[in-house]
Amino acid sequence: MKLYNTLGKKVEDFKSIQKGEVSLYTCGPTVYNYAHIGNLRTYIFEDLLKRVLLYNGYKVNHAMNITDVGHLVGDGDEGEDKLEVGAKREGKNPLDIARFYTEKFFQDTDALNIIRPDVVKTATETIPEQIEIIKILVEKGFAYKGEQAVYFDTSKLADYGKLSGQKLSEKLAGAREEVVVDKDKKNPADFALWFFLTGRYQNHILHWPSPWGKGFPGWHIECSAISRKILGQPFDIHCGGVDHIGTHHTNEIAQSEAAFGLPLANIWMHGEFLQVNEGKMAKSAGTFVTLQDLMDKGFSPLDYRYLCLTAHYRTQLNFTWESVLSSRNALEKMYQFVVSGKPGQVGCAEYEQKFLEQISDDLNVPQALGLAWQLVGDTSLPVEARINSLLKFDQVFGLRLSEPPALFFNVQEDAKLAELVELRQLARKDKDFERSDSLRQEMEALGYEVLDTSEGQKIKRKISL
Numbered sequence: 166m167k168l169y170n171t172l173g174k175k176v177e178d179f180k181s182i183q184k185g186e187v188s189l190y191t192c193g194p195t196v197y198n199y200a201h202i203g204n205l206r207t208y209i210f211e212d213l214l215k216r217v218l219l220y221n222g223y224k225v226n227h228a229m230n231i232t233d234v235g236h237l238v239g240d241g242d243e244g245e246d247k248l249e250v251g252a253k254r255e256g257k258n259p260l261d262i263a264r265f266y267t268e269k270f271f272q273d274t275d276a277l278n279i280i281r282p283d284v285v286k287t288a289t290e291t292i293p294e295q296i297e298i299i300k301i302l303v304e305k306g307f308a309y310k311g312e313q314a315v316y317f318d319t320s321k322l323a324d325y326g327k328l329s330g331q332k333l334s335e336k337l338a339g340a341r342e343e344v345v346v347d348k349d350k351k352n353p354a355d356f357a358l359w360f361f362l363t364g365r366y367q368n369h370i371l372h373w374p375s376p377w378g379k380g381f382p383g384w385h386i387e388c389s390a391i392s393r394k395i396l397g398q399p400f401d402i403h404c405g406g407v408d409h410i411g412t413h414h415t416n417e418i419a420q421s422e423a424a425f426g427l428p429l430a431n432i433w434m435h436g437e438f439l440q441v442n443e444g445k446m447a448k449s450a451g452t453f454v455t456l457q458d459l460m461d462k463g464f465s466p467l468d469y470r471y472l473c474l475t476a477h478y479r480t481q482l483n484f485t486w487e488s489v490l491s492s493r494n495a496l497e498k499m500y501q502f503v504v505s506g507k508p509g510q511v512g513c514a515e516y517e518q519k520f521l522e523q524i525s526d527d528l529n530v531p532q533a534l535g536l537a538w539q540l541v542g543d544t545s546l547p548v549e550a551r552i553n554s555l556l557k558f559d560q561v562f563g564l565r566l567s568e569p570p571a572l573f574f575n576v577q578e579d580a581k582l583a584e585l586v587e588l589r590q591l592a593r594k595d596k597d598f599e600r601s602d603s604l605r606q607e608m609e610a611l612g613y614e615v616l617d618t619s620e621g622q623k624i625k626r627k628i629s630l
């Protein structure tokens with residue numbers, strides 16, 4: 166397999182540390198609000214990576230964190246803790262907020278057919294492990310105590326910033342004056358490992374004792390602690406979104422490597438942004454879209470998953486309602502194909518070989534999806550063999566092709582609809598087309614689309630863009 170490594174910026178042959186096994190760490194959500202579909206694109210990319218590894222015969226040991234303390238509104242050391250923001254917004258305790266949005270997060274990822282990590286740990290349940298690493302950093306002279314926090318001294322690490330390729334001087338130039346709020350901070354790029362209950366954090370609800378005083382951890386240290394605890398150091402692959410490169414992952418590397426003198430992970434992979442209407446997703450611009458928003462319009466979460474398969478993980482994907490509608494139509498055709506016959510005992514070897522090559526070439530899933538369509542349309546091969554291969558491909562696509570949803574809506578689930586269908590059937594029998602049309606309009610107003618087929622009326626949920 167070949168994978169693109171952000172560290173070094175090139176495609177490499179993948180070689181796992183343990184033969185036949187891959188240790189994988191993916192940065193999890195900060196659970197203070199609903200995830201938007203841009204966040205979810207990253208988890209779909211990571212799921213595709215995991216499925217491609219599994220398809221290649223690896224056993225995958227996958228760990229993920231849940232951030233329930235310490236992630237400030239700015240990714241640096243500025244602003245409030247997001248969990249406290251959520252708690253204030255909803256008048257609840259931060260841990261109740263965390264519990265609620267963790268559940269919502271997994272509802273979303275389950276609906277998107279994302280395989281759950283083998284181990285999930287929260288920041289708040291790994292405080293001792295985080296303190297342990299900070300202690301080592303202080304002892305080794307990589308960390309110091311300021312007025313408001315214990316900081317990592319970025320000037321002590323010659324290759325700080327190697328992941329982004331950004332020089333420390335450039336990073337300093339980018340740091341805004343007003344975010345440097347602690348006079349004891351030696352370098353503007355230095356980042357907090359442990360915040361004290363002082364100044365702006367005087368009333369921080371979640372806090373623990375530490376050798377440096379009561380407080381709470383910075384965001385980055387939890388990933389260093391959790392990945393090491395579950396996967397060891399170094400482990401094989403570390404993933405996240407491209408927005409993690411400059412600060413979060415750079416700081417994870419700095420902490421873990423300074424503390425233990427070993428690389429944190431061998432391969433770093435990052436998923437690109439999702440844009441909405443050519444712009445960055447933002448609540449203020451009305452482009453903050455959640456999975457529930459898609460479902461409210463009648464889409465299935467897998468329609469969105471299909472859309473994500475159409476773009477390579479290292480390219481930006483532009484989301485529009487029309488694009489997800491095209492994906493829905495394509496996916497429906499795929500379901501129709503799968504139910505048009507029975508899977509045979511054997512597949513199409515040539516296609517399967519090509520498929521394996523494409524997905525193993527830095528996850529070229531869009532190309533593999535194109536190949537799948539070529540296979541569907543290749544009438545020189547028996548339909549049974551084509552279905553057999555397509556179902557194998559779906560181990561990577563994750564579109565639940567082996568259990569396709571009903572193509573039509575079950576009329577009995579909606580009594581009012583059932584009544585309208587019956588009335589319309591009578592109207593059509595009486596050749597009363599005016600009445601038939603007005604009944605159709607009534608069904609549409611209820612959110613249904615009616616198709617007249619040789620087997621009578623078939624109903625679908627209407628998509629309202």
Ligand SMILES: [Zn+2]
Nearest residue numbers: 192193388413
């Ligand atoms: Zn992380």
